[in-house]
C-alpha cells in the first residue's frame with residue numbers, strides 16, 4: 001500500500017523531530033498520565049501514534065499484563081514503531097494501520113486513550129472523539145494534548161520571517177482540512193461525545209535560547225520549512241532566510257520565545 005502521508009510528512013527528518021519533541025515533552029506527559037491514573041495491567045490506545053515514542057512509554061507503564069494498541073495511518077511510522085517494540089521486547093505493544101477518522105478501532109472496553117497533536121490534522125475530529133468514546137469502557141479515561149492558540153507562538157522581540165512562518169503553518173494545516181486551534185473546541189466536543197471533563201491545564205513557556213525547551217518549536221522551523229519547500233509552499237531562498245533570521249535572533253541575549261500553547265484535557269467516558 002502507498003505511504004499515507006499528511007501535511008507534516010512522514011520522512012526521516014520528521015520521524016526524528018517527533019522523537020526530539022517527545023523527549024522534551026516526556027516529563028509533562030508522564031505527569032498527565034499519572035494524574036489520569038494510567039497503570040499496570042491496563043489496555044491503552046495511542047490514537048495517531050506516529051512512530052510510537054509515547055506508545056513505547058505506555059507499554060512500559062502497562063507492563064506485560066497490559067496492552068497498548070497504537071493506531072496510526074502511516075506505514076513508515078508503524079514500521080519504525082514495530083522495530084523499536086521488537087528491539088525492546090515489548091510484546092504488549094500492538095500496532096494497527098488505521099485511519100482514526102473512518103476506521104474501526106477494533107478495541108472495546110479499553111481503560112484509557114492517549115491522543116496528542118492528531119485532532120489538529122484531521123477533517124472530522126468529532127468522529128475521532130466518538131470512536132475513542134466507543135473504544136473505552138464506562139469510566140475509561142482519555143488524555144489529550146492539542147494546540148489552543150497557534151498564532152501566539154512568537155519570538156520576543158518579534159521576528160517578521162518567523163511570524164510569516166507561523167501564518168504559513170496555520171494556513172497549510174487548514175488547507176489540508178485540519179484546525180491548528182482545535183483545543184478551543186475540545187471540551188465542547190468531548191462533552192457532546194459523552195465525556196465528563198476531569199481536568200484542563202495549559203502548557204506554555206516563555207524561554208530563552210539556552211533552555212532545552214527552546215529546541216522543541218525551533219526544530220519545527222527547520223524541518224517544517226524544508227517540508228514547505230518540498231510542497232512548493234515556500235521557496236528554498238525563503239526557507240534559508242527564515243532559518244538564518246531565527247538563528248540570528250537566537251544569538252542575541254535579549255531574545256525569548258513564547259512557545260505554542262498546548263491544552264491538556266483529561267476526560268472520562270460517562
Ligand SMILES: C[S@@+](CC[C@H](N)C(=O)[O-])C[C@H]1O[C@@H](n2cnc3c(N)ncnc32)[C@H](O)[C@@H]1O
Pocket residue numbers: 006008018022047048049050051053054071072073074077098099100101115116117118121122
Ligand atoms: C504530529 S504527529 C503526532 C504523532 C504522535 N501522536 C506524537 O505525539 O508523537 C501526527 C500524527 O497523526 C497521524 N495522523 C494524521 N491523520 C491521521 C488519521 N486520519 N488517521 C490516523 N493517523 C493520522 C500522522 O500520520 C502522524 O503520525
